[in-house]
Amino acid sequence: MKMMNVAAATMLATALATVPLVAQDGANMITATKSQFDMVKGYITKAAEQVGEDNYAFKPTPEVRSFGQLIGHVADSNYMICAAAAGEKSPASGIEKSAITKAALQKALAEAFAYCDKVFAGMTEEKSEEVVSFFGNKQPKLAVLAFNTAHDFEHYGNIVTYMRLKGMVPPSSQRGM
Amino acid sequence: MRRVLLFVVVLAMASGPAFAQTADGGPLSASLKRIWDGVKRNVQESAEKMPAEGYGFRPAGVAEEVRTFGQFLAHIGGGSMSYCGRAKGEAPEAMQASGKRFADLEKSGSREEIIKALGESIAYCDGVYGSMTDAKLLELIPAGQMQVPRAQPLISNISHDNEHYGNLVTYFRAKGMVPPSTERTQKR
Numbered sequence: 001m002k003m004m005n006v007a008a009a010t011m012l013a014t015a016l017a018t019v020p021l022v023a024q025d026g027a028n029m030i031t032a033t034k035s036q037f038d039m040v041k042g043y044i045t046k047a048a049e050q051v052g053e054d055n056y057a058f059k060p061t062p063e064v065r066s067f068g069q070l071i072g073h074v075a076d077s078n079y080m081i082c083a084a085a086a087g088e089k090s091p092a093s094g095i096e097k098s099a100i101t102k103a104a105l106q107k108a109l110a111e112a113f114a115y116c117d118k119v120f121a122g123m124t125e126e127k128s129e130e131v132v133s134f135f136g137n138k139q140p141k142l143a144v145l146a147f148n149t150a151h152d153f154e155h156y157g158n159i160v161t162y163m164r165l166k167g168m169v170p171p172s173s174q175r176g177m
Numbered sequence: 178m179r180r181v182l183l184f185v186v187v188l189a190m191a192s193g194p195a196f197a198q199t200a201d202g203g204p205l206s207a208s209l210k211r212i213w214d215g216v217k218r219n220v221q222e223s224a225e226k227m228p229a230e231g232y233g234f235r236p237a238g239v240a241e242e243v244r245t246f247g248q249f250l251a252h253i254g255g256g257s258m259s260y261c262g263r264a265k266g267e268a269p270e271a272m273q274a275s276g277k278r279f280a281d282l283e284k285s286g287s288r289e290e291i292i293k294a295l296g297e298s299i300a301y302c303d304g305v306y307g308s309m310t311d312a313k314l315l316e317l318i319p320a321g322q323m324q325v326p327r328a329q330p331l332i333s334n335i336s337h338d339n340e341h342y343g344n345l346v347t348y349f350r351a352k353g354m355v356p357p358s359t360e361r362t363q364k365r
Binding site for chain 1: 203204205208209211212215216236238239240243311314315325326328329332333335336337339340341342343344345346347348350351353
């Protein structure tokens with residue numbers, strides 16, 4: 001497993017005496033959720049790098065987001081959803097509307113992902129089950145983070161097809177990813 | 178896929194009773210099931226919305242080695258059986274048979290066959306997600322040489338389905354159609 005969390009795994013081993021637990025890296029809900037976030041974060045970051053500036057305005061049909069708007073939307077939503085999980089006010093918004101250049105969008109995306117990384121890093125098993133308000137309902141913090149990852153994957157799916165339409169191979173289908 | 182989409186998916190996840198207050202098996206297992214319910218609905222409605230002639234569709238300009246609309250659905254069904262089977266601890270023989278069935282469907286399945294098999298995969302996963310408690314999600318299960326929490330394949334399944342639903346959304350748009358998640362919002 002990529003994610004290391006020996007302390008959490010040890011706590012888990014103490015809590016669940018009925019299963020043959022070993023204090024094993026990555027063996028809890030937080031790291032299971034974080035590993036998926038890391039995966040999609042890597043894919044979207046790579047896609048943002050590999051698509052050329054000239055294709056940031058590309059959109060398959062007029063009514064949908066352009067590639068650059070998708071990147072901006074992912075940045076906005078990561079800030080908003082991870083802030084909800086942290087119980088904080090979102091530190092940034094409006095990137096989709098304000099950032100246009102590839103460099104600005106890449107920077108905003110990296111900062112948004114870094115913000116979510118920080119929220120994950122502050123998560124403990126106890127905190128992960130604390131409930132926060134999320135669109136009018138009470139949700140465990142970790143579930144809000146899991147939802148963020150699901151949302152990222154959906155838009156990565158859009159990005160994949162945008163890249164295919166431009167004759168490119170998306171990061172998840174490239175060797176070494 | 179417009180700006181309303183985030184709002185739509187958030188509503189899909191957040192609507193209804195607050196799970197943290199009603200979950201018998203614990204808040205995390207209830208939330209995971211709710212996220213699964215959101216994406217399974219999108220996928221199932223996609224399968225039903227696309228007519229038979231669209232099952233062989235891939236947008237102009239997309240290379241031939243890329244999946245068609247119908248192939249994505251068969252792939253999603255096969256993936257769900259695999260991920261949920263791992264979480265359940267399904268027998269290897271059953272996993273292999275299921276893998277072959279969906280691989281065959283991906284090669285040459287009709288719309289009816291794919292919808293039927295996809296529905297069965299969703300029902301199978303419903304049983305697995307529905308049987309989870311927070312404690313069960315934390316149990317360790319084998320994954321190759323490693324052990325992972327039972328939650329891991331269930332979280333991966335949601336990621337996988339969302340990724341491919343994202344592909345389907347753009348295929349719908351390329352065909353001049355509105356994807357089901359957006360259509361629901363427009364009807365509100």
